[in-house]
Amino acid sequence: MARITLRQLLDHAAEYGYGVPAFNMNNMEQGLAIMEAAEETKSPVILQASRGARAYANDVVLAKLIDALVEIHPDIPVCMHLDHGNNEATCVTAIQYGFTSVMMDGSLKEDGKTPADYTYNSGITKRVVDIAHWGGVSVEGEIGVLGSLESGGGEQEDGHGVEGAISHDQLLTDPEQAVEFVKDTHVDALAVAMGTSHGAYKFSRKPDGAVLAMNVIEEIHRRLPNMHLVMHGSSSVPEDLQEIINKYGGQMKPTWGVPVEEIQRGIKHGVRKINIDTDNRMALTGAIRKVLTENPSEFDPRKYLTPAMAAMRKLCKERFEQFGTAGNAQKIKPLPVAEMAKRYKSGSLDPKFG
Numbered sequence: 019m020a021r022i023t024l025r026q027l028l029d030h031a032a033e034y035g036y037g038v039p040a041f042n043m044n045n046m047e048q049g050l051a052i053m054e055a056a057e058e059t060k061s062p063v064i065l066q067a068s069r070g071a072r073a074y075a076n077d078v079v080l081a082k083l084i085d086a087l088v089e090i091h092p093d094i095p096v097c098m099h100l101d102h103g104n105n106e107a108t109c110v111t112a113i114q115y116g117f118t119s120v121m122m123d124g125s126l127k128e129d130g131k132t133p134a135d136y137t138y139n140s141g142i143t144k145r146v147v148d149i150a151h152w153g154g155v156s157v158e159g160e161i162g163v164l165g166s167l168e169s170g171g172g173e174q175e176d177g178h179g180v181e182g183a184i185s186h187d188q189l190l191t192d193p194e195q196a197v198e199f200v201k202d203t204h205v206d207a208l209a210v211a212m213g214t215s216h217g218a219y220k221f222s223r224k225p226d227g228a229v230l231a232m233n234v235i236e237e238i239h240r241r242l243p244n245m246h247l248v249m250h251g252s253s254s255v256p257e258d259l260q261e262i263i264n265k266y267g268g269q270m271k272p273t274w275g276v277p278v279e280e281i282q283r284g285i286k287h288g289v290r291k292i293n294i295d296t297d298n299r300m301a302l303t304g305a306i307r308k309v310l311t312e313n314p315s316e317f318d319p320r321k322y323l324t325p326a327m328a329a330m331r332k333l334c335k336e337r338f339e340q341f342g343t344a345g346n347a348q349k350i351k352p353l354p355v356a357e358m359a360k361r362y363k364s365g366s367l368d369p370k371f372g
């Protein structure tokens with residue numbers, strides 16, 4: 019079965035100059051749609067589940083679902099990733115259920131709401147790195163607090179996100195501190211803060227450098243050319259999906275997401291993992307609303323979930339193609355976590371600087 023660690027996948031993406039979408043999932047329909055899109059485009063894929071998704075689906079069900087998706091698509095390298103782990107226990111239990119990668123988000127304290135200082139963040143992230151690497155599992159860390167440069171705050175997603183207004187400096191990753199963080203923690207991937215945020219309502223206008231600081235990514239990449247960077251909150255919130263939702267009874271307010279061309283700019287400067295959730299939720303919701311509006315007597319879930327999966331599959335295919343992921347699945351021979359553990363122990367996967 020083609021299960022892969024985040025580190026091996028992103029090393030390959032860096033070598034060949036592409037990015038990998040990390041699609042959040044909560045249920046069977048989302049998993050099937052993502053994997054069918056990966057199969058059609060021959061793309062490696064990152065499936066990720068948040069703490070909220072784990073609670074919704076139940077860890078046992080989610081683990082068995084991932085096993086089934088991997089078995090159905092044996093030629094597609096699949097990284098199963100924990101999104102926004104809040105403490106050591108959350109990360110360790112994910113590993114126990116077969117996750118090949120975890121995120122330890124120490125930018126916020128364990129409550130997932132309160133900004134943490136550097137000492138707390140680097141300390142807890144390093145502890146998770148040590149545990150995960152012993153077992154060959156990858157770790158993503160975060161430096162800086164995810165949130166909007168327009169509003170000066172964040173948006174809760176699955177119970178995770180900073181509460182209240184915070185300073186502009188906290189919402190932008192300090193490139194110098196990013197270097198220090200990588201040296202102190204040995205993370206495999208680094209999520210950075212530069213103006214993106216969770217949810218649909220990211221920007222009130224088409225984002226420019228004042229609210230989407232891509233220059234921060236470019237400067238971090240200049241200082242850390244070998245580190246895999248991660249863009250969180252990177253749904254593009256397509257206007258056509260907003261229109262479909264509202265046409266069939268929805269009430270989405272006008273909003274802007276992260277333009278695909280800005281993500282492609284990031285990929286040229288070290289971004290290897292791009293987190294996407296809202297776009298897929300919108301694709302599903304729009305298709306379901308359409309069926310139930312046009313056929314109000316319909317009550318068979320298969321009749322509205324089938325077109326919903328098709329809409330999500332279409333969006334996922336577009337992202338695989340836009341990020342350059344398409345066609346790379348067959349180039350990768352996944353290594354087992356036991357082999358990755360040996361490489362961590364030998365020091366061959368330690369961060370490289372300069």
